[in-house]
Amino acid sequence: xxxxxxNTMDEGGFRMSxxxxxxxxxxxxxxxxxLVVFTAFVGLAAAPVSLNPFIAVVAILSIAxxxxxxxxLNMWYDADIDAVMTRTANRPVPSGRVxxxxxxxxxxxxxxxxxxxxxxxxxxxxxxxxxxxxFFYAVIYTMWLxxxxxxxIVIGGAAGAFPPMVGWAAATGSxxxxxxxxxxxxxxxxxxxxxxLALFKSGDYxxxxxxxxxxxxxxxxxxxxxxxxxxxxxxxxxxxxVLGFTTVFYGAVSIALGVGFVWYAWKVLRxxxxxxxxxxxxxxxxxxxxxxxxxxxxxxxxxxxxxxLAVSGV
Amino acid sequence: xxxxxxxxxxxSQKKARRSxxxxxxxxxxxxxVIFYVATxxxxxxxxxxIAG
Numbered sequence: 537x538x539x540x541x542x543n544t545m546d547e548g549g550f551r552m553s554x555x556x557x558x559x560x561x562x563x564x565x566x567x568x569x570x571l572v573v574f575t576a577f578v579g580l581a582a583a584p585v586s587l588n589p590f591i592a593v594v595a596i597l598s599i600a601x602x603x604x605x606x607x608x609l610n611m612w613y614d615a616d617i618d619a620v621m622t623r624t625a626n627r628p629v630p631s632g633r634v635x636x637x638x639x640x641x642x643x644x645x646x647x648x649x650x651x652x653x654x655x656x657x658x659x660x661x662x663x664x665x666x667x668x669x670x671f672f673y674a675v676i677y678t679m680w681l682x683x684x685x686x687x688x689i690v691i692g693g694a695a696g697a698f699p700p701m702v703g704w705a706a707a708t709g710s711x712x713x714x715x716x717x718x719x720x721x722x723x724x725x726x727x728x729x730x731x732x733l734a735l736f737k738s739g740d741y742x743x744x745x746x747x748x749x750x751x752x753x754x755x756x757x758x759x760x761x762x763x764x765x766x767x768x769x770x771x772x773x774x775x776x777x778v779l780g781f782t783t784v785f786y787g788a789v790s791i792a793l794g795v796g797f798v799w800y801a802w803k804v805l806r807x808x809x810x811x812x813x814x815x816x817x818x819x820x821x822x823x824x825x826x827x828x829x830x831x832x833x834x835x836x837x838x839x840x841x842x843x844x845l846a847v848s849g850v
Numbered sequence: 851x852x853x854x855x856x857x858x859x860x861x862s863q864k865k866a867r868r869s870x871x872x873x874x875x876x877x878x879x880x881x882x883v884i885f886y887v888a889t890x891x892x893x894x895x896x897x898x899x900i901a902g
Contacts, residue, residue, distance in 0.1 A: 552859055554866045557873035588891055594884055653881075657888045 555638070559628040563611055563639055564604025564646075571828070572603040572699045578832045579703030579718055582839035587658075587707050595658045595706040599699055602650035602666045606695070608643030609674040612636050614682070617744040623737065643674070654706070662706040669698040683745070686752040693726030694719075700832075717775050718835070724769040725828055728762040728801060732821040735759075735804070736814040759805050762820070766801030770794030773831050786838040790831055797827050 576599040580592060587595065611618065611629050619630035628634035634642075647670050655663030677692030697719045704715035734741055734748040735758060741748040749758040773794050777787030800823045803816040859867070 552857060552863045552867075553870075554862055556866045556869040558869070560870070560873065590887055590891055594888060597884075649881075653884070657884070657892070 551635075553635070553638070555628065555634045559633045560642060562628050563608040563634065563642060564601075565607030565610075566604075568607060568696075569600050569603050572696070573600045574829070575718070575722065575832055576600075576699035576703035576706075578836045579700030579715055580707045581703075582714070582836050583704045583707035584843075585708045591658060592707070595654060595662065595703065598650045598654035598658070598663075599666060599702050599706075601646050602654070602670055603699065605643045605646035605650060606670040606673040608639050608646065609670075610678045612639035612643060613674070613678050615639075617683075617746060620744045621740040623740060658706045659709045661709055661711075662702050665698060665702045665705055665711075669695055669702065672698070684747070686747045686749045688747070689730045690727050693723050693730075696726060697722035713779070714776065714781050717772070717779070717781075718832075720772050720775075721769065721831065722828065724765055724772055725824060728765045728769065728797075729821065729824040729828075731758050731762050732804065732817045732824065735817040736821075755809065759807060763798075763801045763805040766798045770798050773797075773827075776835060782835065782838045783842060785841075786834050789834045793827050793831055796823060800824075 573596060577596055580587065580595060611627055614624075615627075615629040615636055618624035618627050624630065629636055629639050647667075651663050651667045651670070654666055673692070673695035677688065677695055681688040681692050700718040700722070701711060701715045704718070705711055731749050734750050735755060738748065738750040738755075742751045749761065753761075771794065773790045774787060776782045777784065777790060800816070800820040804820050807814065807816045
């Protein structure tokens, strides 16, 4: 122990950490994690195979920790750009409470731990998918796409779309069309959600040198692309009913939610260039969160109700 | 005997270290419980089957 302390001190970089457990929890991006937990839970609970409840909790916990680990790796790599954006400047690494190396080790350990736990206790297909999700978010999105192309969140959005597929694979040990559609809903939802945010936070992204769509293609082009994606996500949201995976209840709600999405995107499309308050973009950003939560909640309620009715012989 | 250069922690450093130590302890305890219970759930049925 003494030898370790001496060597470390001799390097001249020795410093006692003042990072609390709360700072390490912040590295896991708890708000993003809550969405991951919710969508993974829907994938797992809506699957036609029932898991032991304890194993199901372990599966969700592993997926949550894996998502958190990729968040920590993201914060390690992005500390330089986080420091210049108001939204992210107070994160643990740019604020100096956690050293970059500490965030890296924390992220790597949790990545391995979450994937191995999922593999050993649940199944290896879901573990492999979780490992790929972490790799996709940390390497493909964070290290490669984010700083190089305005399509960053279009392709990178796949990382956020995998959790329901991982949940489904945890329950069934397979990937089926239902889970692919859940993936597609989040994948197509991501661009209009983040571009709405990017419209009213474009100054932040520009300062950080991130090529978000409004900074590269302009606001008018971004508004058109938001509307185009809204036209895609709305019908894809209805697909589970069209393909017969859910009842008409889900179909009706998903149509109403989709019409709302297109309506809010239309208001963004019609937003004048001179509108600096960007209320339609803020409204779409808020509505998109509601949309995703509602459509997954209704999908889950529909699947569970259908199964209960089947069990009771109705 | 070599004199060691000791580090004196400030109050906030002690508090932060205690917070981290508790979190690590709870995390490891949770991991033990998870693997213990999961082992029973996954292997108990086959063990009882053989015994029966």
